[in-house]
Amino acid sequence: MNPGKILLVEDNPDDVALTMRALKSHNITNDVIVVDDGVQAVEYLLGAKGRPGAEELPAVVLLDLKLPRLDGLEVLERIRADERTRLLPVVILTSSDEERDIVKGYRLGANSYVRKPVDFMEFTEAAKQLGLYWLLMNRAPPVSRTP
């Protein structure tokens, strides 16, 4: 399996636990880095004052939209604004299927938009599909490193 990491940006610990369980139940054992707000997500990827971003970018970012401090769409905007993360695969994984969120998400350069189903069976299935697709099927863009 692809050794790439998954960055899960999710503020709801229940959702984190359920996502981890769903991934695990399908033997997706890749590292999952969990950050529970938008600012942390940005800092992890792009670094903060006096600290560089993650040395190795995740294979995919699973991004919730409703987040404390910086919401998911703003995080996406920052990710796309930075040369290093411009091509990073980002999947919006959220409760809502509000049309404006979908449209704005794609407009800002989301690679995919998945609505979390209420039914846990369906949720597990979605997690599995996402893991399989983004970690196995998909070819990540070549890593461009800033000096």
Place this chain on the structure above:
Amino acid sequence: MSLRDWPIRQKLTAMLVLSSGLVLLLTSAALVGYQYWSFRQTMRSTLSVRGSILATNSTASLAFANDADARELLSALRADPHIVAAALYDRNGRLFATYPGDLPGGALPAAPGPDGYRFQRGNLIGFQPVAEAGGQRLGTLYLASDLAAVDATLRLSGVIAVAVLTVALLAAYLLSRVLQGAISQPVLMLAETARAVSDRRDYSVRAAKLGEDELGVLTDAFNHMLSRIEAQDRALRESKEGLEQRVAERTHELEERNEALRHNAAQLLAANTELDAFAYSVSHDLRAPLRSIDGFSQVLLEDYAAQLDEAGRDSLRRVRAATQRMGTLIDDLLKLARVTRVEMRTEFVDLSVMAREIAAELQRATPDRQVEFAIAQGLEARGDARLLRVALENLLGNSWKYTAKRTKPKIEFGSIEENGGRAFLVRDNGAGFDMRYADKLFGVFQRLHSVSEFEGTGVGLATVRRIITRHGGRIWAEGAVDQGATFYFTL
């Protein structure tokens, strides 16, 4: 200033003075002329009488050729200063005696002219035959009188005529000054009134009436006309004021209504914004706890199945079922809210094609069901394609659902004539409904069947009605228990 432009007063005065002056002038001229003529006649006859007397007296002097006597006779003419010359000629026409004695030779005619008296070269001259009683002619008497007397008389008459004329004209002028008022006064007052009307637009003035003549009639007619104009003017002004007042009232009313409308629109907008925020928040926040409940129930079922007895597992399954049903309810409610919030894009929609697509989807979702569809061709309408699709999906989906227990299920999509317009219909031979509850069909969360009988949230038909209402249409239903249902809608 031409005569035409003279003031009427001057015109009348001039007319009176001129006409009386002309009459006087003609009269005086006739009088003077007649006097001149008659005076000359008198003068001629006087001279001829004098000539006859003198001729009779001079017969002896001529008969006896006594020229001294003749001269004596002629010198008697001295009494008349107008006689400028006199002479006696003998029977042969030779000059016999002259008067006055020192008369220059050429002043007398050399020979007597024809008998008779006539005016000649400013004088009255006459040749009078001198004859004896027996009739034998002895000679001719010549008399010449100047016309100074005539001239004097004529001059006197002229002076008198001029004096009379002057006095008469003056009198006529003064009289006309007094009399012309009878005509000019009413006319001037009429003119004054007319000017007041035209200058000040004051229709309340009236011309004073001075008599019952034609000018009085004119004044009456003028005043009557003014009364009519005044009345009409007043009526016009009143109706104008009334109109202005009504316009002002209407404007005020409109402004109030506009204000109310603006207020309403603002409230609507606020409500819509609020609904939007609410729906957004529901969409994000209400589903998350459900996911936890469902997810951890499943975790319990998977990981702790051994520790739970069948009743415990059943409870957890019920929790999950309720959770998922709650999820569906939230989704349906959000769809209903979205129907209200979404912006309408009107276009031509082929409802027949849309219905066939939906039917195919339904069939695909449940391939083992055998349902007969009868979808009319070419049913078109103007509307928002997405919303109309949601409406048709709900209606056809309902029919699909409620015919599930029929052995020969049939679903129809068509149209009928309705009040001169067209109504679309979705008809099925399914479970139908009791017409007594027809008004509850379109209410939110209103269901006529239990969930165990037919699944559903009671939001679908409410959504359909909202879509139809947003299109300005109407929806109603007919049905009977176990006899199927028909939903009609107009757009």
